Every structure is written in C-alpha cells, then in structure tokens.
Amino acid sequence: MAEKNTVRCQIVEAAKKRFSHFGYAKTTMAEVAADCSMSPGNLYRFFPGKLDIAESIATEDYEKHLEALRKLAVAPNRTARERLHDLLFEELRRTYHKLERDPRAYEMATVIAHERPQYANWMLANERKILVQLFDEAEQRGEFAIDDKEITAEMIQSATMKFRYPQLWSKLTLPKLERELDGVLKLLVNGLCRGRTSSAGSEAAA
Amino acid sequence: MAEKNTVRCQIVEAAKKRFSHFGYAKTTMAEVAADCSMSPGNLYRFFPGKLDIAESIATEDYEKHLEALRKLAVAPNRTARERLHDLLFEELRRTYHKLERDPRAYEMATVIAHERPQYANWMLANERKILVQLFDEAEQRGEFAIDDKEITAEMIQSATMKFRYPQLWSKLTLPKLERELDGVLKLLVNGLCRGRTSSAGSEAAA
DNA sequence: AGATTGAACGGATTGTTGATTATTCAGAAA
DNA sequence: TTTCTGAATAATCAACAATCCGTTCAATCT
Numbered sequence: 001m002a003e004k005n006t007v008r009c010q011i012v013e014a015a016k017k018r019f020s021h022f023g024y025a026k027t028t029m030a031e032v033a034a035d036c037s038m039s040p041g042n043l044y045r046f047f048p049g050k051l052d053i054a055e056s057i058a059t060e061d062y063e064k065h066l067e068a069l070r071k072l073a074v075a076p077n078r079t080a081r082e083r084l085h086d087l088l089f090e091e092l093r094r095t096y097h098k099l100e101r102d103p104r105a106y107e108m109a110t111v112i113a114h115e116r117p118q119y120a121n122w123m124l125a126n127e128r129k130i131l132v133q134l135f136d137e138a139e140q141r142g143e144f145a146i147d148d149k150e151i152t153a154e155m156i157q158s159a160t161m162k163f164r165y166p167q168l169w170s171k172l173t174l175p176k177l178e179r180e181l182d183g184v185l186k187l188l189v190n191g192l193c194r195g196r197t198s199s200a201g202s203e204a205a206a
Numbered sequence: 207m208a209e210k211n212t213v214r215c216q217i218v219e220a221a222k223k224r225f226s227h228f229g230y231a232k233t234t235m236a237e238v239a240a241d242c243s244m245s246p247g248n249l250y251r252f253f254p255g256k257l258d259i260a261e262s263i264a265t266e267d268y269e270k271h272l273e274a275l276r277k278l279a280v281a282p283n284r285t286a287r288e289r290l291h292d293l294l295f296e297e298l299r300r301t302y303h304k305l306e307r308d309p310r311a312y313e314m315a316t317v318i319a320h321e322r323p324q325y326a327n328w329m330l331a332n333e334r335k336i337l338v339q340l341f342d343e344a345e346q347r348g349e350f351a352i353d354d355k356e357i358t359a360e361m362i363q364s365a366t367m368k369f370r371y372p373q374l375w376s377k378l379t380l381p382k383l384e385r386e387l388d389g390v391l392k393l394l395v396n397g398l399c400r401g402r403t404s405s406a407g408s409e410a411a412a
Numbered sequence: 413a414g415a416t417t418g419a420a421c422g423g424a425t426t427g428t429t430g431a432t433t434a435t436t437c438a439g440a441a442a
Numbered sequence: 443t444t445t446c447t448g449a450a451t452a453a454t455c456a457a458c459a460a461t462c463c464g465t466t467c468a469a470t471c472t
Binding site: 081084138143144145146151152154155156158159160161162169171180183184186187188189190191192193 | 344352375398
Binding site: 025038039040041042045 | 415416417418425
C-alpha cells in the first residue's frame with residue numbers, strides 16, 4: 001500500500017497534511033500540486049478528482065481499523081459474546097475519538113458520505129463479513145443460535161446504528177454512549193423473553 | 207384542547223393552513239395575523255413566537271399519535287410481543303407516511319428539531335412511559351423477564367432509532383424498512399443466544 | 413512517443429447590498 | 443384598566459457581482 005506508486009503516495013501525504021491542517025474545502029488542488037512540485041493538471045494523472053484523494057486517505061485509515069476489528073473477532077480465550085462486545089465498542093470508540101480529536105475528520109466524513117453514498121455501504125458490508133465469521137464460529141461452539149447469519153449481521157448493524165457515527169445523531173458523551181451500547185448489546189444477546197439471565201452482567205464500560 | 211381559548215385556536219388553524227400550503231419559512235406572521243383579522247403584534251399575546259405556533263400544531267398532532275400508541279399497548283387478545291411489534295410499526299408507518307405525503311411536514315420537523323432539541327427528548331420520554339407499562343403487564347403474564355424496565359425501554363428506543371425518523375437516515379422504501387424492523391425486533395425479543403426458537407415467525411410485513 | 417504544463421472554462425462560492433420579516437413597544441382604542 | 447395596533451428595530455434572507463477553484467486540454471518539454 002505504501003510501497004508502490006511513489007508519486008501517488010506523495011500526493012496523498014501532501015493532501016493529508018493540508019486537509020488535516022486547513023480542512024478539505026479550504027485546500028486547493030493547486031496547493032497540493034505545489035507541495036508536490038507539480039502542476040495542478042498533473043494530479044489528474046493519478047486521481048480522477050479531489051474527492052478521490054480524500055477517499056484514498058479515508059480508506060487507508062479505514063483498512064487499519066478493519067484489520068483491528070478482524071483481530072478482535074478471532075481473539076482467543078474470549079467468548080463470542082465478548083468478541084461481539086469488543087467489536088462494537090472498538091467501532092464506537094474509534095469513531096468517537098477520531099471526530100473528537102480532529103474536527104477536520106468530521107468535514108471529510110460528511111463530504112464523502114454526501115458525494116459517495118455507496119462508500120458507507122461498502123464499509124458496512126466489510127464489517128458484516130467479520131460479523132458473519134464471528135457467528136459461524138459462535139454457532140460451532142454452541143454459543144449463538146442463528147438462522148441466517150448475513151441477515152442477522154444486518155440487524156445488528158441496524159440496531160447499533162446510533163453508535164456508529166455517534167456525534168452525528170446525539171450529543172451524548174462517550175461514557176453515556178458506552179453504557180447505552182452495553183445495554184443494547186445485552187438485549188440483543190439475551191432477548192426480552194424470560195430465559196437465561198446470563199450470569200455475566202455488563203462488562204467494564206469505563 | 208380545542209375548546210378553551212378560541213383566539214389561540216383560530217391562530218393555530220390559520221397557521222396550519224398557511225404552513226401546510228406554503229411552508230413554514232414562506233409564511234409570515236403578518237399573513238397569519240391578517241387571516242385572523244388582527245395585527246401582527248397581537249399574535250404575541252398568545253404565542254411567544256412563530257416557532258411556538260409550529261410547536262403547538264406539531265403537539266396537537268402528536269397527542270393523537272400518542273393516544274393511538276396507548277391503545278395499541280393495551281390491546282386485548284395480543285401477546286406482549288405482538289403489542290410491542292404493533293407499537294414500533296405504528297411509529298414507523300406514521301412518520302413515514304407523514305413525511306411521504308407532505309413535504310412541508312419535513313420542513314417543520316427539521317426546524318423544530320433544530321431550534322428545540324429538547325422536543326425530541328420529550329417525545330421519546332412519552333413513548334417510554336408506554337413501553338414501561340407494556341413491560342409491566344408482560345412481566346406479570348410471564349412473557350418478558352426484564353430487570354430495569356425504564357432502562358430497557360431506552361435500549362429499545364436506541365436500537366430502533368433508524369426506524370423513528372426513517373427518511374432522515376436512509377433512502378430505504380417502507381417495505382424494506384418494515385422487513386428490517388421486523389428482523390431487529392425478532393433479535394431484541396429472542397436474543398442471539400440459543401434458546402427458544404419461538405415458533406411464531408415474523409408477522410405479516412407487507 | 414509519453415509526461416507535464418498552465419492558461420482557459422464554467423460551476424460553485426463568497427461578499428455585498430437592498431429588501432423582508434420576526435419581534436417589540438409606545439401609544440390608541442375599548 | 444385591559445386589549446390591541448402598527449410603525450420602528452434588528453436580524454435574516456435573496457439577489458446579484460465578483461472571485462475562486464476543480465477540471466480540461468492544446469501546447470511544450472523530455
């Protein structure tokens with residue numbers, strides 16, 4: 001990813017600096033080109049447009065996140081329930097901290113989400129694959145009983161939507177969001193119906 | 207509600223016509239006043255401001271909705287699960303159709319949500335009361351086993367957030383939303399854990 | 413040939429100005 | 443006195459001009 005195509009990388013790095021310092025809108029293609037000692041027109045031999053540079057930056061970061069999620073999904077010595085917990089919390093915390101720390105990230109997320117609606121779907125689909133894998137394993141171990149794993153993964157995503165882009169839909173603090181996610185997860189795992197009161201209560205949330 | 211304070215009512219009715227015909231922004235206080243044969247200044251003896259007229263209209267409509275929900279929550283000859291289903295579907299369908307039918311409603315919802323953030327919380331709290339009542343009954347009948355009903359109601363609202371203001375957060379069609387809500391509800395009721403596969407499948411969704 | 417430039421195009425954005433409108437309040441009507 | 447008015451005010455909005463910037467491409471360089 002960082003090896004091939006050095007010029008592309010140079011452009012991405014220059015843009016990364018500008019975007020995070022001045023924001024996406026306030027950065028011009030001419031500036032990025034100048035940082036790379038080339039003409040604006042030449043950028044278009046490497047990217048179809050400005051937005052694609054932003055997408056490239058976002059994707060690079062997201063791939064790291066995905067890798068972290070994959071690790072959590074197959075962590076040894078953890079129950080399926082615990083691993084599901086870890087996945088959802090990692091998702092919440094990463095997004096929360098990213099938007100908290102860097103207000104520019106919010107701008108980029110908004111622009112990409114608006115101009116490339118499919119991008120968010122692609123991310124969801126990636127994470128669904130991880131969930132399905134987790135469910136497969138959980139079923140073999142007899143922890144979960146799931147009809148259609150792909151559909152179930154979609155439902156989990158539906159139900160945890162509020163925690164995926166936290167500060168977009170509420171002004172809640174991270175601790176409050178964590179408590180809420182923990183509650184939702186407990187419900188999703190145990191259900192409302194009378195049955196196992198699953199001795200394991202909520203895990204540490206602070 | 208419609209009896210006392212005839213002048214207030216007259217104002218609300220005039221505003222209702224204007225708002226739904228021309229929209230909130232394109233309606234002026236002077237026009238509403240003229241429709242009531244009074245001066246603009248006089249409106250302020252009955253409402254603190256323009257937004258409060260809109261809120262009044264919204265609340266009047268919402269009270270009807272709440273009443274419908276209360277009825278569904280205590281419908282005889284229905285299991286708790288079915289009543290929960292009815293509540294959530296009524297919520298989804300009402301909002302969906304309201305925004306579908308009348309683009310002006312979308313404008314008003316947006317303005318109120320933006321200028322009066324507490325309004326949405328008030329609505330959620332109202333509906334939580336209904337959920338708690340439903341849970342109380344369900345527990346007595348042995349259908350659900352719930353620790354803290356108030357918290358559980360919050361979690362249900364969290365998990366079904368996507369279906370509360372449907373076209374705000376997705377471009378899905380009503381049938382797709384209904385299928386998804388059905389899936390989420392099934393998960394919330396039964397849980398992921400192996401246990402009862404609850405012979406009752408999903409109820410009619412189309 | 414292929415790679416690169418930078419001036420030129422047009423769509424979007426910004427700043428400015430003038431008009432509109434929510435809200436107030438001193439005073440007129442009842 | 444209480445109820446209402448409508449002109450005054452300050453904030454917002456709409457329209458227009460000027461500028462900016464993403465993108466293209468004919469010309470230049472290697």
